Amino acid sequence: MRMVGLTGGIASGKSTVSSMFKHNNIPIVDADVIARDALKKGSGGYKKVVGAFGPDILQDDGHVDRLKLGRIVFSDASKRQMPGMLVSFIPREILKLWIKGHKVIVLDIPLLFEAKLDKWTKPIVVVWVDPETQLRRLMERDNLTEEDARNRKSAQMSLDLKKSRADIVIDNTASLAGKVRRGSVSGQKALDMD
Numbered sequence: 001m002r003m004v005g006l007t008g009g010i011a012s013g014k015s016t017v018s019s020m021f022k023h024n025n026i027p028i029v030d031a032d033v034i035a036r037d038a039l040k041k042g043s044g045g046y047k048k049v050v051g052a053f054g055p056d057i058l059q060d061d062g063h064v065d066r067l068k069l070g071r072i073v074f075s076d077a078s079k080r081q082m083p084g085m086l087v088s089f090i091p092r093e094i095l096k097l098w099i100k101g102h103k104v105i106v107l108d109i110p111l112l113f114e115a116k117l118d119k120w121t122k123p124i125v126v127v128w129v130d131p132e133t134q135l136r137r138l139m140e141r142d143n144l145t146e147e148d149a150r151n152r153k154s155a156q157m158s159l160d161l162k163k164s165r166a167d168i169v170i171d172n173t174a175s176l177a178g179k180v181r182r183g184s185v186s187g188q189k190a191l192d193m194d
């Protein structure tokens with residue numbers, strides 16, 4: 001079974017690209033959905049996270065603040081075991097698809113490199129976007145001030161660094177309408193998989 005790694009930066013367009021894979025009937029393992037389930041209020045994962053980081057890790061509504069969690073976990077080497085806990089849920093999803101006989105699946109995960117899952121995926125597809133376009137889309141989508149959007153962006157591994165580690169770069173700067181007509185894939189032969 002071939003596992004394609006799909007990653008990128010905040011608001012770079014991963015979900016948009018991943019929905020295109022879905023439209024082509026390629027199964028997706030969505031790490032965000034897995035993380036959301038694993039951290040559901042009252043679940044084992046939730047209790048572990050609150051136990052490790054205290055109530056400060058919760059939002060006002062009592063749910064885990066995943067942005068805050070990500071920031072702590074990836075800025076403090078002593079807390080790096082936490083993503084491992086979430087990542088441990090991923091193989092179960094992969095196994096389910098393998099049992100169903102899928103030859104190609106896409107692992108859609110914003111933190112592919114940070115969680116060191118890149119060694120399990122080939123090719124690695126990075127959805128890249130011009131930094132100013134990324135900022136604008138992030139502000140519009142999440143209704144953020146420019147300062148907040150810049151802070152969220154700078155809390156992540158640089159998108160250019162991810163790009164340098166990609167097998168395939170999808171430049172998602174152009175508007176979607178233009179993209180569907182022209183496409184914009186660079187790097188190795190696009191999804192050459194047998």
Ligand code: ATP
Nearest residue numbers: 009010011012013014015016137141172174175176
């Ligand atoms: P995150 O990891 O932060 O959830 P993401 O990488 O999955 O983000 P998307 O949610 O797909 O990014 O895209 C971010 C925003 O930009 C969305 O509002 C989306 O509709 C818009 N967008 C994505 N690609 C394009 C495009 N090519 N043209 C115009 N708008 C786009």
